[in-house]
Amino acid sequence: MGDVSELFPLIVRMDEDGELVGDLGLVTKQDLVDVYREMRLLRAFDERAWNLQRQGVIGTYAPFKGQEAAQLGATKPLDDSDWLVPTYRDWAAGYVRGVPVTHGLFFSKGHPRVGDVPKSANVLPAQVVIGAQTLHGVGVAWAAKLKHERTATVVTFGDGSTSQGDFHEAMNFASVFSVPLIFFCENNQWAISVPIERQMRAKTIAQRALAYDMEGYRVDGNDYVAVYNLIAELAGRVRNGEGPFLVEAVTYRLGAHTTADDPSKYRVEAEEERWARRDPISRIEKFLLRESLIDEEQIQAVDVAAKAWVEEVLADFKAELSISSSVLFQSVYAEMPQSLANQFDQYMKRVKEVGA
Amino acid sequence: MALTATEAGTRKLSTAKAMVEGIAQEMERDPSIFVMGEDVGAYGGIFSSTTGLLERFGKDRVIDTPISETAFLGLATGAATEGMRPIVELMFVDFFGVAMDQIYNHMAKIHFESGGNVKVPLVLMTAVGGGYSDGAQHSQCLWGTFAHLPGMKVVVPSNPADAKGLMIAAIRDDNPVIYMFHKGVMGLPWMAKNPRAIGTVPEGDYQVPIGSASVVRAGKDVTIVTLSLSVHHCLDVAEELAQEGISCEVIDLRSLVPLDRRTVLESVGKTGRMVVVDEDYQSFGLSGELAAIVAETDPGMLRRPLARVAVPDVPIPYSRPLEQAVLPTHSRIAAAIRKTVA
Numbered sequence: 001m002g003d004v005s006e007l008f009p010l011i012v013r014m015d016e017d018g019e020l021v022g023d024l025g026l027v028t029k030q031d032l033v034d035v036y037r038e039m040r041l042l043r044a045f046d047e048r049a050w051n052l053q054r055q056g057v058i059g060t061y062a063p064f065k066g067q068e069a070a071q072l073g074a075t076k077p078l079d080d081s082d083w084l085v086p087t088y089r090d091w092a093a094g095y096v097r098g099v100p101v102t103h104g105l106f107f108s109k110g111h112p113r114v115g116d117v118p119k120s121a122n123v124l125p126a127q128v129v130i131g132a133q134t135l136h137g138v139g140v141a142w143a144a145k146l147k148h149e150r151t152a153t154v155v156t157f158g159d160g161s162t163s164q165g166d167f168h169e170a171m172n173f174a175s176v177f178s179v180p181l182i183f184f185c186e187n188n189q190w191a192i193s194v195p196i197e198r199q200m201r202a203k204t205i206a207q208r209a210l211a212y213d214m215e216g217y218r219v220d221g222n223d224y225v226a227v228y229n230l231i232a233e234l235a236g237r238v239r240n241g242e243g244p245f246l247v248e249a250v251t252y253r254l255g256a257h258t259t260a261d262d263p264s265k266y267r268v269e270a271e272e273e274r275w276a277r278r279d280p281i282s283r284i285e286k287f288l289l290r291e292s293l294i295d296e297e298q299i300q301a302v303d304v305a306a307k308a309w310v311e312e313v314l315a316d317f318k319a320e321l322s323i324s325s326s327v328l329f330q331s332v333y334a335e336m337p338q339s340l341a342n343q344f345d346q347y348m349k350r351v352k353e354v355g356a
Numbered sequence: 357m358a359l360t361a362t363e364a365g366t367r368k369l370s371t372a373k374a375m376v377e378g379i380a381q382e383m384e385r386d387p388s389i390f391v392m393g394e395d396v397g398a399y400g401g402i403f404s405s406t407t408g409l410l411e412r413f414g415k416d417r418v419i420d421t422p423i424s425e426t427a428f429l430g431l432a433t434g435a436a437t438e439g440m441r442p443i444v445e446l447m448f449v450d451f452f453g454v455a456m457d458q459i460y461n462h463m464a465k466i467h468f469e470s471g472g473n474v475k476v477p478l479v480l481m482t483a484v485g486g487g488y489s490d491g492a493q494h495s496q497c498l499w500g501t502f503a504h505l506p507g508m509k510v511v512v513p514s515n516p517a518d519a520k521g522l523m524i525a526a527i528r529d530d531n532p533v534i535y536m537f538h539k540g541v542m543g544l545p546w547m548a549k550n551p552r553a554i555g556t557v558p559e560g561d562y563q564v565p566i567g568s569a570s571v572v573r574a575g576k577d578v579t580i581v582t583l584s585l586s587v588h589h590c591l592d593v594a595e596e597l598a599q600e601g602i603s604c605e606v607i608d609l610r611s612l613v614p615l616d617r618r619t620v621l622e623s624v625g626k627t628g629r630m631v632v633v634d635e636d637y638q639s640f641g642l643s644g645e646l647a648a649i650v651a652e653t654d655p656g657m658l659r660r661p662l663a664r665v666a667v668p669d670v671p672i673p674y675s676r677p678l679e680q681a682v683l684p685t686h687s688r689i690a691a692a693i694r695k696t697v698a
Contacts, residue, residue: 059489059674092604110674128493129451130423166454193399200421227610260546265645266398325681332670343638343668347681354691 004210005203008218010250013225018280018286025229026077035076035295036223036284037302039068042092043281044306045101046255047179049108050316053259058108061088063258066254067186067223069280070094073227074184074249076156077235081124083144083153085137089186090126090156097121102317112322112327131157131164134183138174141181141244152235152243160191162205174244175212182234186221189255190274193266198328205248214246221249222280252278325351357485368542369557372404374516375481377557379406379525383413386441389527391429393445394420402447403483403542425455429480433463433532436478441527446482451497463532464507466482478533479526484512485538485585485635487683490545491674497584497667498639502534503612509533509566510612514541516555518610521564529566538585538635552588565573569616571623575605578697579623581646582633583609586684590633593689602697612642612654617649621657624650628659629696633684638666663692 013022041322046065050056056180064071071093077083081086084090084097088202092117096119106114107126117123124140127133137155162185174181189196209216216333217234219226227249235246252275256263263272288294329344330338334345367499369377391406391413397420400407410418421428425446432442436558446452452459459480463563466474469577479588486495504509513519519537526533542555572587580590594604609616624630630650632643637688643664650657667685 060675110489110676110678112675128491131455132454159421160423163424163427164454165424167428191394191403193395193397194420196423198420260402265400285564323675323678328670328673328678328681329668339639340669347668351681352692354687 003203004207007210008204008206008216008248009161010225011026011217011230012223013229014223014283014285014287015078016222018283018290019084019286022226024054025067027225027233032224032284032288035072035196036281036294037305038285039072041309042068042095042101042304044141044310045104046091047308048102048314050255050259052105052181052207053108055350058105059110060258061104063255064089064092066250066275066279067188068092069224070186070191070221070227070249070251071156072222074156074231074247075222077153077232079150080120080149081122081149082235083124083126083140083151085133085155086126086151087133087158088126088156088158091185093156094121094123094126097123099123100316102313105317109321111321111323112270112331116182129297131161131166133157134167135173135185136159138170138177138179139179139245141179141233142177145177145179147223150239152182152238152312154184154231154235155188156184159185159187159189159196159199161185162208163199163267171214172214172331174215178241179244180229180238180241182238183244183246184231185246185248187248188251189212189265190267192257192261195267206246209246209259216246216248217231218248221251222278222283224280224284242325254279254349295313323329360370360695366556367559368554369516370554371516371519371537372542372544372556374411374520375405375523375537376407378520379527380412381561382408382527383409383417384523386639388439389441389443390417390419390423390435391443392432394423394447394540394630395446403447403537403539404544405481405483405537407543411550413491420565423452426458429455429458430462432477432478433458433466437466437474441477443479443481446480448494449484450481450493452482452498454540460505460507464505466548467531468507469523475530476532477530479523479535479536480532481535483539484536484553485540486672486679487540488551488584489674489676489679492671493651497536497538497636497677498608499536499583499612500636502536503615503642507532508613510536511566511609511610512536512537512538512583512612513564514584514608515552516543516551516557517562518608520557520571522566522610524561525563525566525649528563530694533566536584540585541588550588550589551582551614564610565612569610569619570608571605572608573604573606575603575627575629578605578629578631578693579620580604580631580633580689580693581608581609581613581620581628582606584635586633586689588682589686589689593686593693597693598692602693603615604693615645620646621653624657625654627642628657630658631665631692631696632661632662632664632691633689634664634666635684636666637669638664639669640679641666662697665689
């Protein structure tokens, strides 16, 4: 057997210099202007969230900086009736589906609002346990199949997840039952401190598809145009009953794993700089400038707009921060059992007596 | 080089460093010991439980694994049956769910299933506990769950000296030992400051016997039975209540399996009052077990109804105020004690 990774060449349409090495496909130039702006806004939000944690305003936060093209490319082509099953780092993907970006902040505060995903978004609450959501994604897709709905489900996960049994069991089950699902791996190269080459011996994640007789694709995850076109095609095929598929989006976690992490302990600056040059936003910016679709003045205007937008988001967030402690007991079961109701009474009595 | 008694008696370490010292000393002594887990290498353990071990012992003995708990716990069990003495870190105890079959059906039962012929000398060390806003899947204690299942020993150190002593004892034990360290006692710079997370640690070959509780404060009015981070809270409360004339005896259980029933019963026999402070869930756990032990020994032993300060039967909330509402906090513990001695 030869090197099977050769069966999964990296799909690129726009390179890191913003040069088209393929065509734009289904993406229009105006789409790129809009997406550029949207990514800039989301990047500004992400960087602000990091600072908010440092200021003690929010708890632990997992930044998505660097993964915007993968997340937007995986979700923009979807229909309203399609589904997204995300992880804790997918706030940009959720935002595309209609989940308020404030959920990223509420999540890091442990605010119950984060469970309040708009029904129309068709997005499950973000999963923290590594890889567990791959099975949930299979379940969502399987339900759609049983209900004869023509929908595609996208389940997102990181490179580290592919070492979990859950991932392999999800791949097998999805394959055996031909569920309408896209496994979308954001391979950002690092699982906290463990690099991908210590995670697996295989050269690509995409080739994992072979073992499950599934089609696998490897795409430049920092190339919005490539990711969008691939997902648009696969989502269409999934809705026609041709799924499931595995997509490996090759990207990079430009920031830390979370606000509790310090990557300088385990990775070198040269690597970070190399990937910074492949930034998903800067390549679109270069393209738009070259094509005279934007100018420096408009770029600065986006800066201003991004700052203003983040302030609006923060105002929405801060306006809804208060929490009633009764939620502690109310949402454990559909109806509160008597034993828990007794504990609730004791708790309320204690709060009255000693204030805690 | 021999240290003078004074030097040996005053050297202070954080709990994390004491654990590492215990592991490193044993690794020097016994080449069959290796450390395996997620981010235990260059990172040094996300709660600093393995800091410096990679530099000292190299990547063949300090092994970063793929994110695959079932795989590395199963592997460690296999290696232990073949004469190795693995120390595996389960990053958060909350992650046991993906690997529980390997833990309670294999690691814990192979000795029994083999008629005692196959030993599994393995330490599963794992971070437990909340109080720093890490949510329902990263903040649990769950020691009651492990202690409920036969075949494993369970130890829960609360301070640096016990952390070292129990680590060495666990490594030398021929059974699988679940070693549960609370993040709040490790002495980590990014956690709430806890002065008791740094303390005197004996040098050299220091062991704390598994199955032996410690009376960390003597008293006569009420027995506080507790463990892990809650020990620190209870000692603070006991100090405060002493000003009100309430004399608390505080017991740090240190081990759950085997459980030092004698120390508990002797103390409760003396005080006639018991408050259990347990950061695990309230129902079907440690607090109920302690109540049962007292009741089945002598139902007349308690002069007042016992009190339980535990996490109510709800998932641990991520939100700071909500989390503080369910954890055994200073004010909750103090209120329970006052009520019990009233």
